[in-house]
Amino acid sequence: MSRFLRPALLAGLGLFALGSAARAEIDPLTRQPLIQYVDPAKAQATAIPREIVDYTTQHKPGTIVIDSAARRLYFVMPDGKAMRYGVGVGRPGFDWAGTQIVSRKQEWPTWTPPAQMLKRRPDLPRFMPGGPDNPMGARALYLGSTLYRIHGSNEPETIGQAVSSGCIRMLNEDVIDLYDRAKVGTRVVVAR
Structure with a gap:
């Protein structure tokens, strides 16, 4: 069987809930997402489940709170709840703290590595179109006028x-x- 399966076929096979064991890929003919199989044992070992949790905070519902030390992102909900997600954060020397706003959102964002990154990694491409091989992933939320984003991977x-x-x-x-x-x-x- 092909390593790429159409979502409708997956659903028909009862495989629609693969979670992080599946990765979107774009069919070059139809431009529709395909699913690439990833070893479920590897995906399961690294998965941090998305879940609604009790969350006491002074922040209003609709706020995004990132706990860098715990590697968790919380989307604050009413009634003392939050949707909790696992995240990857900045490595030492690239971590930061502060408050921003989501200034724009993009589906399948393009990627142009900033000059500072190209200086450290001249082997990187100068531009990548959006898609499953792009390190920005499926969606990006841009943070203010900074170079930082919340994005897929x-x-x-x-x-x-x-x-x-x-x-x-x-x-x-x-x-x-x-x-x-x-x-x-x-x-x-x-927050750090």
């Missing part, structure tokens, strides 16, 4: 780690869920 093993250049990484299925919840103008609080 095609490297699920980095979730729960401090490995980025300051951006907040999420599983693609989690960033899609957050993207649908958060609006432009959403307050984002990042």
Whole structure:
């Protein structure tokens, strides 16, 4: 069987809930997402489940709170609840704290590495179109006028780690869920 399966076929096979064991890929003919199989044992070992949790905070519902030390992102909900996600954060020297707003949102964002990153990594491409091989993943929420984003990742093993250049990484299925919840103008609080 092909390593790429159409979502309708997956649903027909009862495989629609693969979670992080599946990765979106674009069919070059139809431009529709395909699903690439990823070893479920590896995905399960790295998965941090998305779940609604009790969450006492002074922040208003609709706020995004990122606990960098715990590698968790909370979308504050009413009645003392929050949707909790696992995230990857900035590695030492690239971590940060502060308050921003979601200034824009993008599905399948393009990626242009900033000059500072190209200086450190001249082997990187100068531009990548959006798609499943793009390190920005399926969705991006841009934070103010900074270079930082909350975005998906095609490297699920980095979730729960401090490995980025300051951006907040999420599983693609989690960033899609957050993207649908958060609006432009959403307050984002990042704590170390």
